[in-house]
Structures are given as structure tokens and as C-alpha cells.
Amino acid sequence: xxxxxxxxxxxxxxxxxxxxxxxxxxxxxxxxxxxxxxxxxxxxxxxxxxxxxxxxxxxxxxxxxxxxxxxxxxxxxxxxxxxxxxxxxxxxxxxxxxxxxxxx
Numbered sequence: 001x002x003x004x005x006x007x008x009x010x011x012x013x014x015x016x017x018x019x020x021x022x023x024x025x026x027x028x029x030x031x032x033x034x035x036x037x038x039x040x041x042x043x044x045x046x047x048x049x050x051x052x053x054x055x056x057x058x059x060x061x062x063x064x065x066x067x068x069x070x071x072x073x074x075x076x077x078x079x080x081x082x083x084x085x086x087x088x089x090x091x092x093x094x095x096x097x098x099x100x101x102x103x104x
Contacts, residue, residue, distance in 0.1 A: 014065050014089040019101040021061035026097060028056050039097055046097070055088050061101050065089060 014020060022028060022039075031038040031045070037053035039046040048056060054075070058068045069085050092098045 012086075012090065013093050013100060014086060016064065016066040016069075018065050018089075019061060019063065020059045020065065020068075020089060020092075020098045021101045022056075022059055023096055023099050028053075028059075046095075051084070052088060052092075055085055056092070056097075059098055 026039050026041045029038060029040055030036075031040075031047075034045075034047055036050075037048045037056065039048065039056070054072060055068065058071055063071070065085065069082055072081055072085065073079070089098065093100075
């Protein structure tokens with residue numbers, strides 16, 4: 001099995017008011033056989049760790065990044081997670097799992 005390489009974000013796409021959405025053609029789903037949340041797409045799937053899954057479950061095209069962070073802080077009181085959420089958003093964007101919802 002190939003060793004996973006570290007992915008570093010290269011820019012800042014998401015601010016507190018940004019509303020991320022899952023990219024069309026991909027979907028988040030619980031995969032019983034893998035016993036984890038995955039992102040499915042036509043060519044395969046991406047297995048998510050529990051932290052990534054908690055963030056992705058809240059990306060629905062209606063919640064802002066600030067709202068997602070607020071919900072996570074309620075679920076995990078006392079945990080400093082703002083920077084981790086922003087970093088995840090940037091990596092997920094670079095990997096083309098999510099994108100900012102277009103302004104309407």
C-alpha cells in the first residue's frame with residue numbers, strides 16, 4: 001500500500017462567511033464495508049478519518065464556515081478547532097471535494 005503524502009493548503013479560499021458545498025459528482029456517505037464515512041465519486045472513493053467526517057457532514061451548501069465551526073464547538077466543548085477546520089477546508093478544496101457556493 002502506498003504511503004499517504006502530507007497535503008498542505010496553498011491559499012485561503014474560505015472565510016467565516018463562506019458557504020462550502022460538496023462538488024457535483026461527489027457525495028458523502030457512510031460505507032458499512034469500510035466502517036467509515038467516505039466521499040464517493042465515479043472513479044472511486046476517499047476514506048475519511050473521524051475529524052474530517054465530522055466537518056464534511058456539516059457541509060451542505062447552506063451553512064457558513066462560521067456556523068460549521070460553531071456546531072463543532074458545541075459538539076466538542078473546550079477544543080480549539082478553528083484553525084483545523086479552516087485548514088481542512090483548504091485541503092478539501094484543493095482535492096476538489098468541496099467548493100464555495102456561488103453567490104446568488
